[in-house]
Amino acid sequence: MYVLGIETSCDETAVAVYHSNRGLIAHTLHSQIPTHREYGGVVPELASRDHIRKLVPLIKCVLAEANLSADSINGIAYTAGPGLMGALLVGAAAARGLAWSWQIPAIAVHHMEGHLLAPMLEAEPPEFPFVALLISGGHTLLIEVEGIGRYRLLGESLDDAAGEAFDKTAKMLGLAYPGGPKLAELATFGRERFKFPRPMTDRPGLDFSFSGLKTFTLNALAATEQTQQDKADIAYAFQQAVADTLQIKCRRALQQTGLKTLVVAGGVSANQAIRAQLQTLTDRTGCRIYFPRPEFCTDNGAMIAYAGCQRLLAGQHQNLEIFARPRWPMEELLTI
Template sequence: MFVLGIETSCDETAVAVYHANRGLIAHTLFSQIATHAEYGGVVPELASRDHIRKLVPLIKTVLAAADLQAKHINGIAYTAGPGLMGSLLVGAATARSLAWAWQIPAIAVHHMEGHLLAPMLEDTPPAFPFVALLISGGHTMLIEVQGIGNYRLLGESLDDAAGEAFDKTAKMLGLDYPGGPKLAELANQGHPRFKFPRPMTDRPGLDFSFSGLKTFTLNALNETGQSPQDKADIAFAFQQAVAETLTIKCRRAIQLTGLKTLVVAGGVSANREIRRQLSAMADSANIKIYFPRPDFCTDNGAMIAYAGGQRLIAGQTQNLEIFARPRWPMEQLPQL
């Protein structure tokens, strides 16, 4: 079974082809960073318009790279949410239209389920069950995963997600968009001069909160001379605080569930310091840890093709409705 995957949840247009037995066949992505950079963040209307311009040409590009024609595609998977409504509708309408024209099934995919399953695309994928830490610009969640669709939410961010906190802190430091990666680069030049709090680690539970850390960062910035080294030291302290907070919560989740495997995915999982601290914790706790390759940490079509493909292979189908939900709890997903 060849599955065409379409991802248009935010500011990246991505397409991929996945085969049930052969794995990932081809994938491509167009990033809108240059479009949104002058505004310092994603402009939803511009994102939607760019998806309209880029999606069909990218589909043609991927099919050509895979040496396939429309008649070879057996199903289409598309991101239906969460995300920007206008962007989601571009992918959903295109996927549904192609599925109708090609007389094949199409299935709506949860964006965060795609991230959760991205490590399955690697040569040595994790086995169920496991604990998953999903960290992105819009979400920070700990989930107990027994199988595809069998999810138990253990904890989530009560305010800013980790990636959102990175981006907002980067703006405070005067860094260009996209802020998260730029802050990580600046942190490499910093020294352990400040001690920032580790939010909500002094109380039980697995929820997260990063808004207070953002405020603490602003206060530290206002109290210094704001020299380049001051900003680098603050970036270092902020990144250390986020990484250690995530690590503490993951250790608690492992202890709570008794599971011995941790999967870390989402755009922020590409951060090297976060990977380093989580990997060190996993080694000390004698558990296995899995990350997707950097290309599959950010939004991509491969993870959508895989996630949707598993559901299509299991026989799940949907009607001809153009389905898009900007807010979509993972607990509502059906089990395989």
């Protein structure tokens, strides 16, 4: 089965073709970073308009790269949420229109399920069951995964997600958009000078909170002369605090569930300091840790095509309605 995957949840337009036996055939992505940089963040209306301009050319491009015609596609998967409503509607409308025109089924895919399953695209994918840490700009989740569609929420962020905290802290430090990668780059020049708190690690539970860490950062910055070295030292301390917090919570989740496999995915999982800190769990717990390759950490069409393919193979599909949900709890996903 050839599945066309479409991702338009935020500021990246991505398309891929996945085959149920051959794996990933082709994928392409257009980033809107240059469009939003001058505004210091994503402008939803501009994001939607850019998806409209880029989506059809990208679909043609990926089909040509895969050397496939429309007649070869057996199903279409599209991101239906969570995300920006206007951006989601662009991908949903295009997918539903193509599915109707090509007389093939379409399936709405949960954006975070796509991230969760991204490591399955690798040559050595993890085996079920496992604990998944999903860290992105909008979500920080710990999930027990028994199989595709069989998820149990263990913990989540009570305020800002880890990626959102990175971006807001980067803005405090005067860094350009997108802030997360810029902060990580600045942190490489930092020294162990400040001691930041590890939020919510002094109490039981698997939930996260990063808003207080931002406030601590702001106060630490105000107490310095705000030189470039001051900012680098603060960036280092902030990043290490987030990495330690994530590691502590993941260790608890593995102990609580008794599982020995951890999957880490989402845009923030590309952060090398966080990867290195989570990798220490292999020594402390004997577990195995899986990360998607960097190009599949951020939003991409390959993960949507894979997730959609699994659900289409299980016989799931939507009717002709255009389905989009900017807020969509993973607990409401159908099992397979």
